[in-house]
Every structure is written in C-alpha cells, then in structure tokens.
Amino acid sequence: MSRSGTGHRAPGPALGAGTRRVLLVVLGVVALGIGGWAYLTPQAWYESFPGFGLRWLPVLGPHNQHLSSDIGAFYLGFATLTLIAAGRPTDTTLVRVTGAAWLVFNAFHTAYHLRHLDMYSATDNLLNAVSLGAFLLISAALLLPLRRGSTTTR
Template sequence: MSNEAPTERSGRTKVAVDRAALVALMLVAAGTGCWAYLAPLSWHLSFPGFGLSWLPQLGPYNEHLAKDTGAMFLALAVLSAIALRRAADRALVRVAGAAWLVFDVLHLGYHLTMLHMYGPLDQVLNVLSLGFLVVLALVLVLPARHR
C-alpha cells in the first residue's frame, strides 16, 4: 500500500493522462498542419489519407483556406507542445484544452451537418475521429477526480 495521499496520487495520474492527451493532439495537429501548409493541394485532394478523401466533397480547392487551416493546426501543435512541457501547470493545460475544445466542438458540429456528403464508412470515421478529438480536449479541461 502506498503512503501517497489519494489527492496526490490522483493529481499525478491526471498529469499523466493530460500528457497522453496532449501528445495525441500535438501529433494530429502537427501532421495535419504540416501537410495542409506545405502541400495544400495534396491535403485537399487526399485528406485524411489511407485511400480516403473528405475535402473535395465540401467545396472547391482554395489554397489560401488550405494554408490558413495548416497554420491554425500548427499553432495548436505549438500550444500543445508548450502545455506538454509544463503539464503540471493546470492553468496552462486547461487553456490548451479550452482552445482545442472550442475548435473541436465547432469542427465536429459543422461536419455533423455535412455527413450526407459521404458514404457510410466515411460518415462513421468522421464522427469517430472528430469526436475523439473532443474527448481529448475535454480530458484537458476537466479537473482531476478526488476520492
């Protein structure tokens, strides 16, 4: 049995969970951001990859919009990296989580209205992938559980 107080243990667990969520969000943002910014036409035609293509159905290619999207994802990657480096700083982690949550909820909300543009597999993958990002952001915003 550990001599650690339950709140100290739950605090350390929360930091570890936050770190995992920040790593996942940072990797998604860095990958998407680099692709969209450095190769915007390829990103538009081929996102999310793996033989799938989700963007052409939503409108014509726009280099400016694609590069702006890439820049925004890179900014979120930087915020996530800074919060990861200082994961014990609850305020910073919550701010990063709040920024991600605003983006992720609005992004998911838009895509939920556009599911009719896709086949069944793409519909499910859209909801699952974007929903997972909302969950990761919520993890960062929510406080540690106290026993």
C-alpha cells in the same frame, strides 16, 4: 485550493499528469501532421485528406490554396501550444487553457461535420463521427482537474 477556500477539491473525475501529457501529445502530434501537410502541400492535402485512400475534402467544393494554407498555419500554431503544454502537464492553467481552446474548435468543427454527413459514404460517416468525437472528448478531458498527488518527471 478550491473556490470555497477550504483547500479541498470536490470528489470527481481527475487526470494524472501522465494522462494529461499523453492526451496533449496525441493532439499536438495530430495537429503537427495536419498542419505541416496542409501548409507545405495545400493542394495534395486537400485532394487526399485524411489519407489512407480516403478523400473527405473535395466533396466540400473547389480547392482554395489560401484557405488550405491558413488551416495548416492554424494547426501548426495549435500544435505549438499543445506540445508546450505537454511539457508542463502539472501546470493546470496552461493545460486547461489549451484544452478550452481545442474544445471550442472541436465543438464547432464536429457540429459542422455532423450536419453535413449526407455527402459521405456510411464508412466515411462513421470515421468522421468517431475521429471528431474522440478529439472532442480529449479536449474536454483536459479541463478536468489534476489528480491530487500527481506529478511527473521531465
């Protein structure tokens, strides 16, 4: 039921349950990968993130094992929440809370990195902006309502 009490949702963008699930799985799997890597091998994660021959963290300053491990733990916690939500894509409250939490993180994370692109190459700047922007958009999309009649099977 809408806030107006009429039972009708205002027209506008909405996501189907399958789309919600895919977006949540993408966020959850990426978080699981980053989190496991940072927590289990903090020095290696710091020296070689994001992988593929790129090294985005060493230019930010010296490695701090405690901080790297905490980042890993944070991502593992978010992965847990996100993958639970992926299993319940029609639970609008759970999906929106998950999306809101990711949106807060990704907004601040993206803002920081966009202010500090001067330390990277043009290619790294582009990859930073595209990857961070994509996760910001995915997070925001999870706040959209569930499309009417959208169901999913488990």
